[in-house]
Amino acid sequence: MAFYDLTKTQRLNLVEEIRTNIQQEVETKILSLVIQYFSSEDTYIRKSAYLSCGRIYFANDFLKPKIISTLNILLQYDDFKIRQTAINAAGEIGKIDFEIVKSFFDEGLLDKHHSARNAVIGCIKKMGEVNPTPVVNWARQYLHHPDKEIRREICHGIELRGRKYPQDILPLLEELQFDKTARVRNTLVHVIGQIAYKKGCLATVISSLNKWENKVLVKDALAEIIDVHFRYRNFSALTQEQAKQYIDIHYI
Template sequence: MSFYDLSKTQRSQLVTAIHGHILTDIQKGGYKKTLAYFADDDTYIRKSAYLAIGRIYIQHAPLITGTLNLLQQLFPHSNFKVRQTVINAAGEIGKKDFTLVEPFFDTGLFDAHHSPRNAVIGSVKKMGEVNPIPVLSWAKKYLHHPDKEIRREICHGIELRGRKHPADILPLLQELQFDTTARVRHTLVHVIGQIAYKKDCLATVIAHLKTWDNKQLVTDAVTEIIDVHDRYKDFAVLTQAEAIAYIDKHL
């Protein structure tokens, strides 16, 4: 029976049980029950497990070392679901203290399976939103990595921070303006569009784009910004016409 086949009360009881079992594993220095949750086929069981790690980290300061040891023991596991869940758990800790879990992301970014790599990007998004300084500093190390997929994933990973604070990520995006790989360029243009339609963001993005040297890239980005204001018209602060008028006046 899957997580959402259970009643609301049963789900709450299961979440409490998962938390208790993982806490006991950490206290005893084992990982048998935690491994079962981390390897579960049900996404929501695994999510409950990694969220439990985050809560234990916050609520039980003396167990921080034990919590990290647990994750380190499970990280080399052959099951990609386990590695994926370890990274997501590290992301919960990284919201508060990225330095504790940075090695998990240095390794996970190069995992042979796409699911752990996607977990890295998802975690970078959630960590970068609330703990941007160390996370963006880490991301910057990989902006010019020889592997085009690494560059693309990092570009994608910093997007969420930019939706509310575009000024924080625009200097990093600028470093990719002359990337010749189509997938990286496409992601870069996409991210610029995504950080330009919320309140006060368009002015910040346009002002920064004026300093970029790759004018063709800027043109492509502006086209995407205009299109986004139509695609997301129910969420954009400006109408598409207002966005066009602003761009015409300031760029």
């Protein structure tokens, strides 16, 4: 039976059962149930497993090394779902203790399966929102990686932090302004649009874009910003017309 076919009480009981079983197996180094949870076809079982790992890590200092060791073992499994879930578990830990898990994201960026790589993007988003300094510093080293997909993934991954604090990621985005790969460029334009429509963010973004040298890319980014203010009109701080007027006045 799928996770959401269960009643609320049954789901809560299952989540507690998963947490208890993971903790016991981490302690004994017998990982049969851990592997079962991490490889489940049910997304919500896998989510319960990686959330449990984070909770166990922070609730039990003596188990921290064993949790990290277990996740390192799981990161080597052939099943991409296991690797994906291990990366997501590392992401839960990285919200507070990034340095201990950053190697998971170094390895995950190079994973052969897109699901594992996408897990890295998701982790960068959730970690960067609450623990930005080490995450942004880590991301910077990959901005000019020879693999265009890694550059694109990093650009995408830092987006969420930028929606509240665009000033934190605009210097990184600026480094990508002359990237010649269409997928990276398109992601860059998309991210600029996404970090510009919340309250107070447009001014910060336009101030930064005034200093960028690639005026062709900036033109596309400004068009995206205006379009985003229409697409997200129920959530944006300004109307599309107000955004146009602001850009006309303040973009030099």
